[in-house]
Amino acid sequence: MQFQIRTLYCRQWRCRLTAIAWLMTFLSNAHATADVQFIAARVWPSTLYTRLTLESEAAPTYRYFLLHHPERLVIDVDGGELTPALRQLSRHISAKDPFIAGVRVAKFDPKTLRIVIDLKQAIRADIFSLKPVANFQRRLVIDFYPKLKGDKDPLGDFITDKQVLAAPKNAPPLAQKSSSFVVVIDAGHGGEDPGAHGLRKTLEKEVVLQIAKRLKQLIDQQPTMTAVMTRSDDYFVPLAARVAKAQQHSAAVFVSIHADAYANRHARGSSVFMLSTRGATSAAARFLAQSQNQSDLIGGVSRSGDNYLDTTLLELIQRKTLQDSALLGKDVLEQLQKINPLHKSRVERAGFAVLKAPDIPSILVETAFISHPEEERKLRTARYQQQVAEAILNGIKRYQRQRHEQ
Ligand SMILES: [Zn+2]
Numbered sequence: 001m002q003f004q005i006r007t008l009y010c011r012q013w014r015c016r017l018t019a020i021a022w023l024m025t026f027l028s029n030a031h032a033t034a035d036v037q038f039i040a041a042r043v044w045p046s047t048l049y050t051r052l053t054l055e056s057e058a059a060p061t062y063r064y065f066l067l068h069h070p071e072r073l074v075i076d077v078d079g080g081e082l083t084p085a086l087r088q089l090s091r092h093i094s095a096k097d098p099f100i101a102g103v104r105v106a107k108f109d110p111k112t113l114r115i116v117i118d119l120k121q122a123i124r125a126d127i128f129s130l131k132p133v134a135n136f137q138r139r140l141v142i143d144f145y146p147k148l149k150g151d152k153d154p155l156g157d158f159i160t161d162k163q164v165l166a167a168p169k170n171a172p173p174l175a176q177k178s179s180s181f182v183v184v185i186d187a188g189h190g191g192e193d194p195g196a197h198g199l200r201k202t203l204e205k206e207v208v209l210q211i212a213k214r215l216k217q218l219i220d221q222q223p224t225m226t227a228v229m230t231r232s233d234d235y236f237v238p239l240a241a242r243v244a245k246a247q248q249h250s251a252a253v254f255v256s257i258h259a260d261a262y263a264n265r266h267a268r269g270s271s272v273f274m275l276s277t278r279g280a281t282s283a284a285a286r287f288l289a290q291s292q293n294q295s296d297l298i299g300g301v302s303r304s305g306d307n308y309l310d311t312t313l314l315e316l317i318q319r320k321t322l323q324d325s326a327l328l329g330k331d332v333l334e335q336l337q338k339i340n341p342l343h344k345s346r347v348e349r350a351g352f353a354v355l356k357a358p359d360i361p362s363i364l365v366e367t368a369f370i371s372h373p374e375e376e377r378k379l380r381t382a383r384y385q386q387q388v389a390e391a392i393l394n395g396i397k398r399y400q401r402q403r404h405e406q
Helices: 002-033 204-220 239-248 283-293 295-299 315-336 373-380 382-405
Strands: 038-044 050-056 062-067 072-078 100-109 112-119 123-130 138-146 181-187 225-229 253-258 271-275 348-350 362-366
Touching: 062 123, 072 123, 072 138, 181 204, 181 239, 204 225, 204 253, 204 382, 239 253, 239 295, 253 382, 271 283, 271 315, 283 295, 283 348, 315 362, 315 382, 373 382
Parallel strands: 181 225, 181 253, 253 362, 271 348
Antiparallel strands: 038 050, 050 138, 062 072, 072 112, 100 112, 123 138, 271 362
């Protein structure tokens, strides 16, 4: 009897194990053959790096390898389908792309989709996936960097942007301005991170880049000033790299340029923000800081750049920096008042990650609300873009004079 019970017991377990094994086989097959449909493909070329983004609902399982002579990057995706987005991918490749010559996509076998990227030079690839965020589904991100650069520093590539460091044609060479007052201009968002958009589909990342370029031109015309941009084209730069770039250039000031949206479409006017180490000064300031700090999740970073953001802020240095930030903010705000109504008449404070350089006075300028129809219209005009650039320049010049007199 005892034997029979044991047999029955064993049979039950065997049955359960068989069921579990069957279920696991089913699941693994289901996983292996699950369709991965890439619904969108985007390419963001720049001299610094090119980013290719493939968006899908399901998380793709993939392998990749580099081939040489000629240089190619091959990515195999399990269960990948040849979707219209992938068929049209080669059309997104610009002839000017420094890294990608072309893309071919085909089924390697019934279960595998193969993406072959023909390269113009030997590269270092950084491939990672991002979880859904904002309006995006899952994203497979492939970054192409020049092979020759060392990869000790995860953000180093973003800081030494050749295009950014190149002196403008009409400006005196950097060497002649060695005692220069360096202004780091940060055009918000870029690449995968479009920032906010207006009713007429104006993108914040495009408008702020135009204003930033105009400001750079104005600053480079000043005998004692030099401008450095954190991005000079439509590509994404992590927030920490923007701060690090300002530190690397020993910036005198850091100015981040934005044109955000607010939940209330009636909200309008220009405003200036500085870092707060103790909470925000208003609900709008808190909302804007939270939405700006999401930039890394939307734009996509593969590795943390926390080594650049020392969270144990050097208090003494920072106290002086915050005083200077307040002065700079006030000077810029006074100039903005001449061209647009102010949203808030005082410099607001919130925990913006991009303003966290402990030793560099930093402000974030909300040039206007892109969510307000009339301000969106203004933001699109060259006239307003130039007016904003001039207002910021005049604010910085006044700050420079005041600091000199102190
Ligand atoms: Zn913004």
